[in-house]
Amino acid sequence: MSGRLQFQGCVSRKLHRSGQELMVDLFMKLPESIFPTEAANVRLHFLRRRLFARWLLAPMVLQGQEETLSRLLEDLPGEQPLIAMVSVLWEGLTSLRQGLRPREQALLQRAAAYRQRPLHEVLFTTSWLHFLDPRLRLLLRRLGQGSVAPAHACARCRASQQGHAHLLPLRLLRKLQVEEISKNVYAFPALTPDFCRLFLEELDAFYASGLKSSRPNSMNRYGAVLEEVGLSLAVADFQRHVLLPLARALFPGIGDELDGHHAFVVHYRTEAGDRHLPPHRDDSEVTFNLALGRSWEGCRLIFCGLMQEPDVHRHQISHAFPGAGWAVLHLGRQVHAAEHILSGERTNLAARLLTRV
Ligand SMILES: O=C(O)CCC(=O)C(=O)O
Ligand SMILES: [Fe+2]
Missing domain, CATH: 3.30.390 (Enolase-like; domain 1)
Known part of the structure; x- marks a missing residue:
């Protein structure tokens, strides 16, 4: 029933x-x-x-x-x-x-305080679906229509023994500029440059407000936790309508029931920012990582193998985000790092997606 x-x-x-x-x-x-x-x-x-x-x-x-x-x-x-x-x-x-507890109260109060008077209300109250790159929008529509049945899956992936074989036709992925840059690591255009501009301006306004956020994660020191900026509803909506269907299609099994997240921004700069990120795995089933801007040199992402597999430390690919609005989606177990930043600033929005239930 x-x-x-x-x-x-x-x-x-x-x-x-x-x-x-x-x-x-x-x-x-x-x-x-x-x-x-x-x-x-x-x-x-x-x-x-x-x-x-x-x-x-x-x-x-x-x-x-x-x-x-x-x-x-x-x-x-x-x-x-x-x-x-x-x-x-x-x-x-x-x-x-x-x-x-008092610390928890303080977190909620901070988020609520900023939410009351943000710079760009639209980021807080409107679904980020409005800012989707048209190519990703098309892919989601195809997924929603169920037109991508397992029978259409690419033969290479159907034959894969890895258990993470995606169910999408290669031709469609190529057309929409979704590229599997390394095994189980996908790069694609996700959000519009407009979204990135508004988001960066919002972050500047948050920092200028004097409110403080916890550090984004145990490795990056510069950035903010999005829940503490008051964006938890917006992130949850984006996860439900965009990241979950994508993860289900690209990582069937492990991506099927992602019902929680830790979302944050990180800043790489030669000064007043992290300069690089050592190799690590994420505490997530699947991670979404979006370049917001502004402009930078260096700081490419490096992807290695999967944790607990023999080739875990083998360098497999370096990836430069083509520009603001481009993202990668990868398994949390995929070991990755960021090279040194040479100039400028790279700010990224990351959502570590988890299965909690
Ligand atoms: O964009 C990056 O440099 C990667 C960030 C990352 O891997 C992380 O915060 O876990
Ligand atoms: Fe990471």
């Missing part, structure tokens, strides 16, 4: 039942003043009499929240009708924020 349920103030986007198992994805829009993130996107998983609950695509999910969510449901008997559970959940979510 599968379908949609409609509750008051809450839409269930998915309902699957098979045997003793019932899975419900709920999208519950809470007032922004209570929870300014997408924290109300919840999956309930009933397995016989047991009930599990997880946040879906909620980048600002904090450990405390998930614990509270589970506690909310723990006391309910397994046979409790779904509708009653949802109303308990609904009330619980509204009071959830009070249980957050």
Whole structure:
């Protein structure tokens, strides 16, 4: 059984039942003043009499929240009708924020503060789909129409033993300038130069506002975490409508259920920026990495092999982003690095995509 349920103030986007198992994805829009993130996107998983609950695509999910969510449901008997559970959940979510720790509160407040008066409102309130490169838009439309059936998959990939064989015809990829620059590493035009310009201006405004962000990741020191700039909803929307379908097509299996992310920007400059990035793997199933600008020399990406495989440290390819708006999509396990920057500035937007559920 599968379908949609409609509750008051809450839409269930998915309902699957098979045997003793019932899975419900709920999208519950809470007032922004209570929870300014997408924290109300919840999956309930009933397995016989047991009930599990997880946040879906909620980048600002904090450990405390998930614990509270589970506690909310723990006391309910397994046979409790779904509708009653949802109303308990609904009330619980509204009071959830009070249980957050001070650091978590500060993160949410910072994001909410900047979101109230950004430079370019459009980046926060409009789907980034409006800024898609027309070639990527076409590819997504083809994927959405299901015209790319496994039967059309390229023979080389069907024959691959690696288990990550993509399902797209090579001719289509070539036409849309999606290139497999190294095994399982795809380069393609993703967003318009306009998007990149607005985004860079927004970052300048954020830094000028005096608000501070945590460092982007454990290796890059210069940059910002997008959730802390108030962009968590926009990133989650982009993941759902663009990155997820792409990952499903290019990395079937590992890319099928990407429901979380860590998204950030990094800056490479000869001064006041990182100068290079040593080889590493990402803490992700799949990573999206977009060049925003401005102009630079050097700082090419280097891709090696997959972690835990014999050729992991073999240098396979160096890649120069053709310009702002171009991206790469690769497996988190793919070891990669950035060469030294020689001049100018390279700012990139990266989203490490994870399967959390
Ligand atoms: O654009 C780059 O230099 C790569 C950034 C990266 O790999 C990372 O932040 O994990
Ligand atoms: Fe990385």
